[in-house]
Structure formats: structure tokens, C-alpha cells
Amino acid sequence: MDLRYSEADEKFRAELGAWLKEAVPAHGKAPSIHDWPGRRAYDTGWQRKLFDAGYAGVNWPKEYGGRDATLTEQLVYYEEIARAHAPYVGVNFVGMLHGGPTVITEGTEQQKAKHIPRILRGEEVWCQGFSEPVAGSDLAALQTRAVRDGDVYRVTGHKIWTSFAQVSDYCELLVRTNPDASKHKGISWLIMPMDLPGIDIRPLPTIIGDSDFSEVFLEDVPVPVENLVGEENDGWRVTNVTLRFERGTAFASEMYQLQESLRDVVEIAKRVTRHGVVVWEDRALRREVGHLQSELDSLWAMMKLSVSETAQTGMPGLGASAIKLYYTELYQRVCELALGVLGRAGLAREDVGGLPTQDALRRMLNSLSLTIAGGTSQVQRNIISERILGLPREPR
Amino acid sequence: MDLRYSEADEKFRAELGAWLKEAVPAHGKAPSIHDWPGRRAYDTGWQRKLFDAGYAGVNWPKEYGGRDATLTEQLVYYEEIARAHAPYVGVNFVGMLHGGPTVITEGTEQQKAKHIPRILRGEEVWCQGFSEPVAGSDLAALQTRAVRDGDVYRVTGHKIWTSFAQVSDYCELLVRTNPDASKHKGISWLIMPMDLPGIDIRPLPTIIGDSDFSEVFLEDVPVPVENLVGEENDGWRVTNVTLRFERGTAFASEMYQLQESLRDVVEIAKRVTRHGVVVWEDRALRREVGHLQSELDSLWAMMKLSVSETAQTGMPGLGASAIKLYYTELYQRVCELALGVLGRAGLAREDVGGLPTQDALRRMLNSLSLTIAGGTSQVQRNIISERILGLPREPR
Amino acid sequence: MDFRVNEDQAALQEGIRSFCEGRVSIEQLRELEGKGFESELWSELAEMGVFGLRLPEADGGVGLGTADAVLVFEELGKALVPGPLAWTHLAAGLVDGAADGTAVVGGLDLSDGHGAPYIIEHFENLDVLLLLYADRIERVAPKALDAKPVATPLDPLTPIFEVSEIPEGEVIGGAEDAQRMRFEGAVLVSGQLLGITETTLAMSLEYTKGREQFNRPIGGFQALKHIMADCFVRQEATRAVVYAAGATIDDPLAGDVSRAVSSAKAMAGESAWKNSRAAVQLHGGMGFTWEVPVHYYLKRTRVLENVFGTSEEHADALAEGLGQAVA
């Protein structure tokens, strides 16, 4: 039960920290959320810098250009990235965290050679075409059809919650290739170039007011058969490889960020006065901050335990559902606390009175999606109770 | 939307209050919870005094010796009873609140004549034989068999959660008279004299350490056929009459008591110091007390709204489930708060250091049953969501 | 005691409801984004008696009570009607033209001890601004303030302005008036929060009954059913306590006004937030879109929570009161 990072880990931390200290300020300020070309350039530019410095794909195998870092190094990496307020993975998200890893695991040599280096260097942006209006929590109910026609699949359907579709080069796409099979058996996983004819992208504004998500309408889109990843009709298994990547260590940075958010609450509370008293003197607030600190420390310890276990098994376990559930609900509690401290200043989504309301409000609104995306909290509780605790499955 | 009690109500309050002021102290101290003859005498003696003073069965029709009070008078009655710390209904509970009302509504003239006056005067104590080990939330699954044999039903089975069985004269008993019918269709409602042969009572100690509940084993018990209430095999409907009485205004006294409990928390907090500071100065505690006060006031207002509506329809509506759910969960929160204030003194179930730990701890432990008995909180949520909100029923 | 909504009240509420349904649909609200105010709508509300409701008939008002006003504000809350509704209503009789809608009156509650930045809703549409202090009410001309517009308010239907200094105004009410205004304001806003509590549950019910996943309406999953059952309990409790506060203001012999008001505002603020939060979750991804109007309710809740005392402040006041009663 050894909690201390090794000397090698600390050495890695020192090098990375030193590099970030220069690289982060040098990369400049993020563009407006509405400036899509700017966002792509900013995010992929940062990815390129990571690559050049040897920090791209820390968890990717060396043979694919990754760093093949140990899991503790990965943890150090995510901690330092968050601590330095380095740019978020942004438009590289799907490529680096979903599509890339899936191609590495399930793709052909040709697919790997074509995409992996470019994703890693920030030259290729991916988006995700999984969910459909009728297939959310019940993803396997997806209806987008792909019909084989010579060298292509002709794809017709309607995808939703596709992030960064506007600036993507490829889409990891789930399609139904066998409508007669049971719902999990007829799905395939395709790499769809976004410049094919028949693709119509319609942004879907969120409650934050951004357009990070889109609906994607597909009308007879000819996706080359060579872009099939895994076997035809084996897409559900391939997908689950991706989903398990998503529930692994990827939250580490956000968790560290969550601790920073709790500090922000304290900082704001120390700057706001009510009835002539500094809000931080409110013991009811402090009690809640204290409990949250205890829970954040518990979450972080859970993460370390999970990483230590994953280091042996190679794959994050089902416990990742517990981490996802706990993390997202804690995140919302921290964001709500900030709202209470801000009071009327929290009615503005830009900084007022010298208070950082913009960040606090954006974070709060964004937090509402965390218990929905990537499997709702209710779905996570089902997974935990059925697959971990062995309780009876839902009657279908 | 008139909230003020009428002059008649206030007159009733004044008279009742004056009577209670003398009658309550005169009735003396309650006996030990283990002294069953004493408890019966104490509770029925009080019932007799209520009867003699014209306050027994405030909600019962005049023709059955009740007061036939308006619903607002009933509310006043329960308020004053609680305010005066009058003896709890105790062993008269089932007779006054379940059995009696059911006999009034569904019984024969002979049954009414025989039981109603005696229940009202505290001469007859009733208990309830509904639940069985296999039939809790799913009460209709009960298996206790009653087979017609001439003038009697021969009853065999196993009842549980029967309160005050040790000192009861009669039991309102649910039995299965038609094992071939669907589970709701073969049930009958019997009045079982507790002195019949074949009845074996085994107390079932609770986590409080009392024996208010028993298991009742029935072996070929000959219950006279004339003791059938309602039609044979129509017992489920008859039962639901009782259950709806249970969810009506009966909580009013306890709700008032709950407000007193919150005051007790404040009183204890004012007497306990930690780190040299009076605990009541802890703003985190006060914030929670304030929120609870708001919720208790909401609950009380809900009760008044429900009473006003019931006054028109004559029968408490389904909304009673909402009141039951909310009341019981609030009760537990108040009790837990008291535990925190008591700290280590709360490790004693008798008064220590001059603090009223006995009451607080007893209340807390007892509160754990509230979200279970009379339909668990989960069952209440099902009722609300299916019968009030019209959401789909559970798949069976 | 008959705590039910009586026939006149039901008719009043129904009138406002059908007005709002026709006049303030979600589509019409979308067009008000960034503005949050429309003078014709304001005039129509005035004509409906929204502002002069409690003004005596002799003074050109409708002559009704606070309990009635609560029912009206409940509907305004349900329909998300924007604008400085409560302030203008409170100003009727105090500021000429408020009752008939010719003067749009806003306000700033300075009695709660919050310092700068001062945030004022709907500033650019105001003819008069009330300043509510603990011991007095002042009025000032909006042009006397150096107000900076906030480009991105949280609630797209409630534009806000930032002010760092508050000028001296004309005193138009004393300590008692100020206290009454705080109480009445808190109850009216509680009515709006009640409306949000109700409508967000109704939206959740409608959505989850219609949305199918795993070949079942998602509203049939017990976990979601129980969330909505809790929302229902909250709604019923909130309705009762908010109505009770209105009735208590009308008849102080029915209870302690200060306690009734604080219980209502504390409860309504919590309930509106929890039910609108639940609605976002129950709508799944759709709840996170701008298109589905759940977010309007969530955001409006924050606006209403932060006026005439927050839930926390009212909880503190209740604890203070209970502490004194026990002493």
C-alpha cells in the first residue's frame, strides 16, 4: 500500500512541469467559443507542441508514437496538465481518447498507419457519431443504416451529440449493417471521412450557448468498405472497447480541476462580504466545503487505487462506473456551492465586480451534462448494481 | 383561501385545552414499556376519560358515540392533544384508527353494536393481523388460510408486526378464503377474538428493545363466521378502506410533535457547549434547523390543505401518500440532527448530564420504522408516481 | 378555515393562465431573448390587473389580497413572463403609473447586506428604480445611476446591469413600509418559484412518458419514477406553504407573518431549483440543449432565488426566530 510516487515519477513531473511553465503561456489565450477555425488551430497547435516535446499520447504504445507511460506517470501527467492550466484536449478529444485507441486496438495495419500518427500530431480531428435521437441510453437501438454497395457502404441516418463536427476530418461512426439480427449483433464501426457527399451538419446549441454539439444528417453517404474497423456486425464489441477507454484514467485531469474549483469557492468566499461579514466566515458554508474536501480526497484516493489495479490488469475495471458516478455528482455539488457564494453576482455569465463569475457559471452549466453524457448516473447505477453487485437485471 | 380557525374552532380549542390542563397531569406517569398490564390500564383508562369528557372518537359519527367533529376541529383536537403532551393513543390505536372505522363503514349492525361502544370507551383492545413474513409490501400475497367449517372459519397461518397482541381482545385479521382466485380476490376480513384456542403470541423485540410487536401463530383457530366483515372474498377492498383511514388526518398529532422535537433540538443545542462555545452558535446547525423549520411549516400547510380538501370529498385523497412520505422523511432528519447535537451524550439511552437523551434516542430509533411501516417510502413513491402522476406501472 | 382555492380565485388564476398561454408562448419568449421586455405585453399585463391587483378599487385597482396575487404570480412563473413584475406590482399606489403599466418600476433590495457589485434586472426599461433599505424605501431616476450592461446575463430573458455606486434617492416609505415590501416581495416571488416547481415537473412527466428507450417509456423506470414522486411531494409542500404565506399576510391573525414568509421563500427557492435540476437530468441530452425550454426555468430560478432574500437567508431568519422562541 505504497502511496508515494517513485523517483522516476517525480523526475517526469519535474521535466513536464518545467516544460509546461514555458509552453502554456507561450501558446496564448484560447479563442472565442464561437470561432471554430480558431479553436481547431488552437487545440491542434497545442497537440502538435505536446507531440514535439514527447508528451502526446502518454498512454499510447511507443510503436504508435505514444509515450507508453506507466499509469502513475499518466496520473502525474494529468495532475501537471491541470495544475499548469494547460489547454484542454479540446477538438482532439475524440481522436486521442476514443477513435485513436480503438483503431490501435481493433484497426488494420493500414488504418493505423493512416490515422494514428496524424491524430497524435494534431493533423487529424475526429468526431463521434454514436448517439441517435432514438438511441441514447439505449445506444444499441441505433438505426442509421449502412448498405454494402460494391466498395462502399451507403450510409443513411441521423446522429446527434456529435461534438466538434464542424471542424472534424473523420467521424467514428456506428451503423447498422444487419437489420435482421438482434440489436447488439448487427452493428458496425466505421471511419467516416467528413468530406464525403451527403453529410449535413446542424449545430445544436446547448444551455451554455455554445455549439460544441451538432446533429449530423447522413443521406446515402458512401463510406469506403476499407474504413470498417473490426469485423462487420461486430461493432458493438468494438464500441465497448472505446467506452471502457472513456471510463478509465481520462477523468484524472478533471478531478484535479475539481479540487481547484473548490479552492476557487473558498477564494471567492473570502472576497465577498454580506452584512459586513466575509462570507468565508459562514460556518455553514465551511462545513459543506470541509465535507466536500473529504469527498474529493476520497475520490482522488479511489482514482489512485483504481490506477494501481489497472496497472496490473491493463484495462480499467467496472469500478470505473463508480468513479464516473461519484466524480460527476461531486462536481455538481461544488458548482452549486459556488453559485450560492456568488449570490446576485452569479446572475452574470461574465466577470462582474472583479469576481470570476464567467468561469464559475460556465462550469456550473457545463456540469449539468456530466451526469447525462457517457452514460447517465442512472445507467451507471444500473451497471454497478447489476454487473458489480450481482443484483437482478431490469425486466425487459 | 382562509387559514384562520373559526370562532367555533377556537371555542372548542379553549374548552379542550382547559380540560386537558387538568386531566393530563391527573392521569399520572406512563408505566414502563415492559409493564403490559400497566400499559393497557393506562392507555384504556385515558380513553375512558376522553369518552366521559366527550372527546373520544372526534372523527367518529355521532350515532356511534363519536363527536363527529369537523375536520378543522379534528385538527385543533390533535394540536391540543400534542401540545398538552396527553397520553398517546397507545393500545387503543388499532381499535380507534383501523378496526373501529372499518366496522363502522363495513360491519353489520350486530358487529357495530357489539364492538363500537366498547372500543370507544376503552373496554376493548384490538390488534392488527395483516402482514405475514412473506407478505409485507406485497400484502395481497398473504397466505393465512381460513376454511369454512360449519359456523366457523378454521384459520391457520403466521402473522407478523402485530402490535399490542399481548393485551388485545380482538384482532382485525386478513385471511385467504379462496386460494384459487387471483391474489386480491380471495381475501376476507375477520374479527378474531384473541382468547380462541390455537393462538400463539411470540413477542418480536425491536431495535428499541421493546416488544410492541409480536408474531402471531394461528393453528386451526375457530373464528365464528358471524365475525366476517364485508363479503367473503371481498376483504381486499375492505382493507383498503382501513388503509386510507391510516393515511388521513391521523398524523396531525405526530406532526405537531415533530415541531416540538425541532424545538427540543434547539433547546439542547443551547445547553451544550463545545470548545467553550454554545452549540446553538454553530451556524451550520442553525442553517439546517432553519431549513427544517421551513419544511415543517410546509408539511403543516400541506396537512391543512389536505384537510380542507377532505372536508369536501369526505375521504382523504391519494395525496395522503405524499404527506406520509414527506412527514416520515422529515421526522428522521430532525431526529438525526438531535443526535449530532447530543454528541457523546447520545450514546446513552437514558438521561445523562441533565440532557433529555432518553426521549431523543428513543425517538430516533423509533423514527427508523416510520419509512417502513404502513407502506415503505419506496411503496409510497410508487403509489404517487403511478396513481397520481400516471407514470407506467412496474412490469410484473 | 377553508384553505382551498375558492371559486373567484380559481377564475382569476384561470384568466391569467389562458392569457399567458396565448400571449407568452415559448416561441414568443424566444423572440424576447436578450431583451426580456416588450411594452405591449406590459400594457396587457397591466390591463389584466397584474400590477394593480391589490390596489383598492377606489384608487383604480382591483382590490384583491396577497393570496390572490400569489395565484397570479404562480401563473406568471409558470409562463416565464419576463420583466420587473414583482417590483412594479409592489410599487402600485406608491409610484404613479405603476398600476396601469405606464411606469415600469424596478428595484434593488439593499436590505440584505450584500455589497457591490449591485446587479439590477431590466435596468434599461425602467422608468423608476426603488431602493429597498432595511429602514426605508427610496426612489431614484434610473438616469442617476452609472449602470453598465452585462452582455451575457445568465437568464437570457432577464437582462442585467452592473452598478458600483448607489445614489441617494427620495424617501417614499419608512421602516414599516420597507418591511412590508420585503415580505410581500418575497411571497410574490415565491409564487413565481412555485410556478417553476410545477411546470418543470409537468415537463418531466410529459417527456418521460413519451420518450422510449429499451422498448419502454423511460418514465416507467422506477429510478425515474421515484425522482418524479419526490418532485411531486416538493411541489405539493411548496404550494401549500406559499399559499399559506399569502393568506397569512392577508390575515396576520392566522399566523406569524415573518415566519410564514421565510418558510415560503426558503422552500420555494429550494424546490424550484431541485425540480428544474431534476427536469434537466430527466430530459437527458435534450435537457442540455437551448432548444428545450427547461434551461429557461433553471436560469430564472437563480434570478428569483436572489431577490428578497435567498433560501439560506430565510433559513437563518427562521432559526433565529426559533432560537428566540425557545429562549
Add this chain to the structure above:
Amino acid sequence: MDFRVNEDQAALQEGIRSFCEGRVSIEQLRELEGKGFESELWSELAEMGVFGLRLPEADGGVGLGTADAVLVFEELGKALVPGPLAWTHLAAGLVDGAADGTAVVGGLDLSDGHGAPYIIEHFENLDVLLLLYADRIERVAPKALDAKPVATPLDPLTPIFEVSEIPEGEVIGGAEDAQRMRFEGAVLVSGQLLGITETTLAMSLEYTKGREQFNRPIGGFQALKHIMADCFVRQEATRAVVYAAGATIDDPLAGDVSRAVSSAKAMAGESAWKNSRAAVQLHGGMGFTWEVPVHYYLKRTRVLENVFGTSEEHADALAEGLGQAVA
């Protein structure tokens, strides 16, 4: 960093577990009601190394660390082993005979600022009583105290005595020792609370998988499944933070000891309470009986919550620490 339980630790824990299973069954515990202490059991625990676990081998101990002790106390918590376990363990090396079980050592934490009444657990079985002040540790002979037995303690396996005055004792440790004892005590007790968190969930799972209503195991109803899923998350989070606190005491370079300890105790207290509360509810009527042992866990939780700082006190300490860090 490898935060997993290593092989030696797993073996240690397994040893204690199988000892408890054979020696401290629920039936055996029932016989200890009202007494809460059995000298043979105490000797056997000493022989297992429970008290001398962290004492250097040179001094007759086992020479292990706090992380190991946490695993042992987790098992003691699961099995509801009664007696002043943590105090006697902490006294090893400080009080002769504590490590080998010949001296039963209890204690009273006076550093938390709680005044009279002073409640002392297991008083009648104590050979030595430790008084833990903020700046020192004292020892007194139990007979120097005027202790009144409490006839009905909450936990039937933890007899308590009431004391109104505390005599002066012999100083056997300074401020640093006192702080270390508080930290270590909090972590050991957190281990016990973790055990309760785990066992009550296990009991709930077993019961709800077996109990049928409406022709289905009740554990198949989504509302109950989700309650247990939350219990599971709580258990996993608690295990991690409690283990981390033990490891941090062993290696202060791995983190901030004070923060690690407070996070563990605050979390463990909340989790044990919530999971045992859930277990009562999930057991339905049976959970309210004396027969089903869930109530033992619920009651023991209160005992452990109220020693070496409550969850609230540790939360306050964490906030204080964070406030200073931000300043």
C-alpha cells in the same frame, strides 16, 4: 506508487478475518450483550497481535505500520468486535501490558473541547484510563474516577459510564504524542467504520437478493438497486481514503497527514451511518428488529463517530486547512 493491498497485507487481513468469523460470530456477540467484554477474547486478540501490531519487534511487537493496522481494524469493525480496541492498541509501548493484553486500556478524548457529561466506554473493564488532551497525554487509575454506570447504553455491546469530574493524572506524553495519538486513533476507528460500511452493504445485498415480494427478489427493483449502488460507491470511496490515511501516516512524504486523517474520519463516519441506515430500510420490518444484527452496526457507528473527532469536526478542520492554503 502501488496503492493496492500487498500480499503480506492480504494475508494479515485474512488471518484476522478468519479468526473473527470463528470466534466472534453474531451468536457469540449476543451473549456479550450488556457486558461487551470477555477476557479470553481479549487475550486471543492480543495473541493475534492486534494490540502490539505496530510496536517494534524488539519491544515484543509485530513491527508493522499504520496501513496494516487499518486493515486489521477494518476486520474488527466488520465483526463488531467489542472493547476498547483502539485505545489499547494506541497504548502499546506507552502502557505496560497493553500490547500483550494483560492491561486493558481505555481512554477519553478531551482534546475536542466537549464538556461534561464525560462518557467513558467499557469503564468497568479498564486497568488504565488514558486522558487525551490537546497538549498532553495523561494516565489515571480508573478507581480515581467517580463513574456512574449507564444502564441502557445505545450500543448493547458497548457499556458506558458517566463521569462528571476528571481527576489529574500522570503525564505520559507531550503535545506531539497527543497529536499523533489523535491522528492514529482517528485512522484506526475509520478502519472500523469502513468495516461497518462494507458489512452493512453486504447484508443488504444478501437480504434483498433473497427476499421476494410481488414474485420478484426485491433487490431487482430499480429503486433499491440504486440505493445499493450508491452504498457501493460510498464503500469504495471510503476504503480508498481510509487506506490512504493509513499509508500517509506511515509515509508523511506521500501527503499531508492532518488532511488525510480528517478526510478519512469525516468520510468513514458519514459512510458507515448512511450504509447502515440504508441497511435498516432495505431490510424492511426485519431491519427494525433486535434479531437481525443490522441495528448493532447502526449503534456501533454512533459510538465510533463520537471518538477522535466527529465527521463535522473533521470537516471543519479540513475547511480551516483549505482556507489557510488559499489565503
